[in-house]
Amino acid sequence: MVGLADGASLSYDRLVLAPGIDLRFEALPGYNEAAAAKMPHAWTAGEQTALLRRQIESMEDGGLIALAVPANPSRCPPGPYERASLIAHYLRARKPRSKILILDAKDTFPLQRLFENAWNELYAGMIERVSLSQGGRVTSVDPATNTIVTDFGNYTAQVANIIPPQKAGRIAAIAGAADNTGWCPIDPVSFASKLLPAVHVIGDACFGGVIPKSASAANAQAKACAEAVASLISGKPQATPRLVGACYSVVAPDYAFSQSGVYQPRDGMFAESEAVTTSPLEATREVRAAEAVSAQSWYKSITVDAFG
Numbered sequence: 692m693v694g695l696a697d698g699a700s701l702s703y704d705r706l707v708l709a710p711g712i713d714l715r716f717e718a719l720p721g722y723n724e725a726a727a728a729k730m731p732h733a734w735t736a737g738e739q740t741a742l743l744r745r746q747i748e749s750m751e752d753g754g755l756i757a758l759a760v761p762a763n764p765s766r767c768p769p770g771p772y773e774r775a776s777l778i779a780h781y782l783r784a785r786k787p788r789s790k791i792l793i794l795d796a797k798d799t800f801p802l803q804r805l806f807e808n809a810w811n812e813l814y815a816g817m818i819e820r821v822s823l824s825q826g827g828r829v830t831s832v833d834p835a836t837n838t839i840v841t842d843f844g845n846y847t848a849q850v851a852n853i854i855p856p857q858k859a860g861r862i863a864a865i866a867g868a869a870d871n872t873g874w875c876p877i878d879p880v881s882f883a884s885k886l887l888p889a890v891h892v893i894g895d896a897c898f899g900g901v902i903p904k905s906a907s908a909a910n911a912q913a914k915a916c917a918e919a920v921a922s923l924i925s926g927k928p929q930a931t932p933r934l935v936g937a938c939y940s941v942v943a944p945d946y947a948f949s950q951s952g953v954y955q956p957r958d959g960m961f962a963e964s965e966a967v968t969t970s971p972l973e974a975t976r977e978v979r980a981a982e983a984v985s986a987q988s989w990y991k992s993i994t995v996d997a998f999g
């Protein structure tokens with residue numbers, strides 16, 4: 692039974708849940724919804740992303756923008772580094788004495804060498820990253836002073852973009868589909884919850900192996916899940932899903948690179964079934980510009996595919 696906000700309820704034979712993420716405010720001392728009004732996470736779109744934009748626009752030239760990046764798993768693993776790049780693009784043109792500091796709870800991140808090469812090429816001296824082993828993990832924040840505390844020191848930033856640890860959207864835990872990691876374990880063939888077999892979980896909320904939490908993956912999972920549910924209802928054998936995901940990272944309007952992978956079930960999890968294809972480390976600006984055009988086309992086509 693699904694309960695609706697207006698008090699109505701619907702019964703189901705099979706239910707597909709795709710609630711996205713919720714932020715784990717409790718995992719970062721000092722951070723909560725009130726703090727996010729001052730130190731935006733901007734990791735769910737709407738007022739938060741608009742707030743971050745306004746803060747960056749009103750910052751004086753010479754200011755420091757800090758980005759706190761959580762450990763995995765989290766929504767869009769390359770996203771924080773793409774965001775840092777695009778902020779740098781704006782700063783270089785409008786506030787060139789400003790700096791970006793990435794405080795990272797990870798030692799490595801996807802497409803790292805491509806990002807670092809692009810930062811040297813386009814934004815030399817503007818972006819500094821402190822990794823986990825250099826003391827980059829943020830342990831608490833103080834919104835009254837815009838202070839960010841890490842294992843090794845305190846930083847005060849004019850703009851603090853705090854992306855906290857995440858978990859599956861709240862309804863997943865209410866339904867009983869999330870385990871003690873906060874995410875929803877699934878069977879990778881049918882997307883059925885390992886905790887509630889008549890409930891299927893797709894998108895960022897599910898956890899089923901190496902497949903990244905991206906819109907590209909969520910879209911592919913939705914199609915495979917619909918097929919699996921149709922097979923289960925009609926009693927036909929289920930096809931083994933083959934999910935194709937492509938992720939573009941745009942570091943300037945005319946400079947992008949990408950990674951695409953194919954994922955299939957192996958030993959109860961999604962695993963890479965073919966070698967991952969990544970943009971070359973060395974490429975001309977024309978190649979990067981062509982990928983930026985492809986990124987825009989990808990965005991247009993997935994938007995039409997998902998929303999009509």
Ligand SMILES: Cc1cc2nc3c(=O)[nH]c(=O)nc-3n(C[C@H](O)[C@H](O)[C@H](O)COP(=O)(O)OP(=O)(O)OC[C@H]3O[C@@H](n4cnc5c(N)ncnc54)[C@H](O)[C@@H]3O)c2cc1C
Nearest residue numbers: 709710711712734767770860862894895904905906907909
């Ligand atoms: C800065 C940033 C950049 C990104 N860039 C890319 C990119 O370039 N490429 C890419 O592939 N992905 C990208 N992503 C990731 C992508 O946005 C997510 O992976 C994708 O949106 C996940 O889709 P979803 O359907 O699982 O969740 P969502 O898109 O969050 O959708 C879940 C929906 O469920 C609703 N919901 C939740 N609970 C309930 C409830 N109880 N009742 C009714 N509705 C409910 C929510 O309001 C929401 O609308 C990016 C993310 C960020 C933050």
